[in-house]
């Protein structure tokens with residue numbers, strides 16, 4: 124399979140001006156991801172795992188290095204330098220991101236959130252409604268909650284909604300930052316089923332997990348991180 | 359969403375100064391100044407070389423502290439004020455090839471009435487408080503060349519309904535309305551000619567929190583339904599976080615940083631932006 128993502132020598136520091144502080148979070152990270160792969164990343168808290176994802180998604184601006192992504196629309200592009208406009212397009216259509224923390228838009232109902240994700244891609248109302256419903260059902264989000272604001276949801280409910288919103292797009296590249304961390308056993312199994320289904324459908328995925336056992340049976344390869352440096356891990 | 363697509367609005371190097379300048383600052387457009395004014399002659403450089411684009415269906419946020427030049431920039435774009443120098447191109451006007459600041463006042467009036475809508479922080483800036491609400495909207499329709507009273511009434515009702523002003527209150531004057539309702543009437547008026555671009559300057563500032571939220575909800579739903587492009591100015595990062603796809607940060611008349619809104623909030627580069635974001639946490 125061809126490469127979907129090739130990260131080369133990625134370096135990211137945070138410079139906090141008023142504290143004159145300089146935090147080196149990533150040091151010369153290189154990794155690659157082929158189409159259809161599911162690559163895992165594990166490592167201690169603070170080692171830089173989420174920072175890698177956020178650089179790919181352009182939430183963070185890297186100092187150095189290239190993030191080559193093989194886009195359906197644009198071909199190979201360097202996400203570190205792509206125009207904001209094109210990055211917005213890729214976020215809407217090609218790259219999904221489930222964040223570790225639940226930054227769900229306030230004052231939009233659960234159903235609307237998932238539906239908007241479909242509408243953003245240019246689908247019609249009816250299709251968007253149908254897809255939203257299908258996803259919310261799949262993740263067994265209580266029907267009572269569908270038309271409520273997620274602000275009051277439990278951690279697990281918010282997370283399932285977050286995942287539904289990212290997965291409903293069937294993205295070409297899906298980044299999962301600890302998608303199972305706050306879930307109970309049954310919900311974990313749901314997420315796992317969906318990951319397996321997406322894998323069968325050919326979605327390329329990268330996930331951060333603490334649960335090695337979970338990764339073992341799903342991942343094609345696993346990287347570990349420590350102190351901003353990435354290593355291969357044989358499993 | 360093509361890359362070759364022309365931005366709905368492209369702004370190039372807008373400068374706006376109050377005062378004549380002196381040997382210390384003249385010619386330099388205030389470039390060498392630390393702040394936005396000349397300590398020698400007192401000339402204020404309210405906007406300094408501001409450039410940006412707004413694309414179709416996009417919300418661009420502008421944040422910055424009081425006095426950073428946000429309102430001045432919006433006033434220049436809406437021809438409320440004349441720029442000192444700079445260019446602006448509107449895709450739906452002469453193919454986006456003409457600097458609108460150099461057009462005649464008649465052409466500018468056309469652009470204002472057909473191609474833009476503006477919502478001010480202070481509703482007095484755009485509403486006649488003693489006119490009926492529907493009359494306020496008719497005024498904008500008339501200035502855009504409408505003459506058919508029946509059609510205008512239908513359009514006015516449709517617009518007010520869209521912004522949740524109950525039908526039975528349409529004949530009332532905005533002076534009887536609450537702050538939130540006045541903003542709704544302003545929004546309806548700004549939308550009346552289906553402009554491709556809406557300018558919103560601190561539209562929720564000074565409103566109660568719950569009223570703020572409902573006005574923001576309205577703006578969001580309008581953007582989704584009508585796919586209209588917007589520039590939203592606010593000193594409130596919460597508003598920007600909720601609405602803007604991309605954000606510019608202004609300080610002392612200059613754009614010091616711009617990026618995707620989540621990037622500005624989570625990985626601000628400039629010391630000033632870092633301070634601003636910290637105040638949100």
Ligand SMILES: Nc1ncnc2c1ncn2[C@@H]1O[C@H](COP(=O)(O)OP(=O)(O)OP(=O)(O)O)[C@@H](O)[C@H]1O
Nearest residue numbers: 137146148167168169170171172173174175624625
């Ligand atoms: N926005 C930020 N501003 C400043 N420092 C940051 C920021 N984000 C991350 N860091 C720092 O970068 C380092 C890596 O953080 P990161 O969140 O990537 O770790 P992680 O491996 O995902 O940890 P965890 O398992 O706890 O989620 C940490 O030292 C963290 O404090």
Ligand SMILES: Nc1ncnc2c1ncn2[C@@H]1O[C@H](COP(=O)(O)OP(=O)(O)OP(=O)(O)O)[C@@H](O)[C@H]1O
Nearest residue numbers: 376402404422423424425426427428429430431593
């Ligand atoms: N008519 C004027 N004459 C002289 N200076 C002016 C005039 N109008 C505005 N200024 C100055 O221009 C600068 C920019 O003002 P502006 O109103 O654009 O700021 P702003 O960013 O909108 O602030 P706020 O958040 O308080 O609304 C300020 O220093 C202001 O004092």
Ligand SMILES: [Mg+2]
Nearest residue numbers: 172173174223
């Ligand atoms: Mg993390």
Ligand SMILES: [Mg+2]
Nearest residue numbers: 428429430560
């Ligand atoms: Mg202002």
Ligand SMILES: [Zn+2]
Nearest residue numbers: 380383396399
């Ligand atoms: Zn001077």
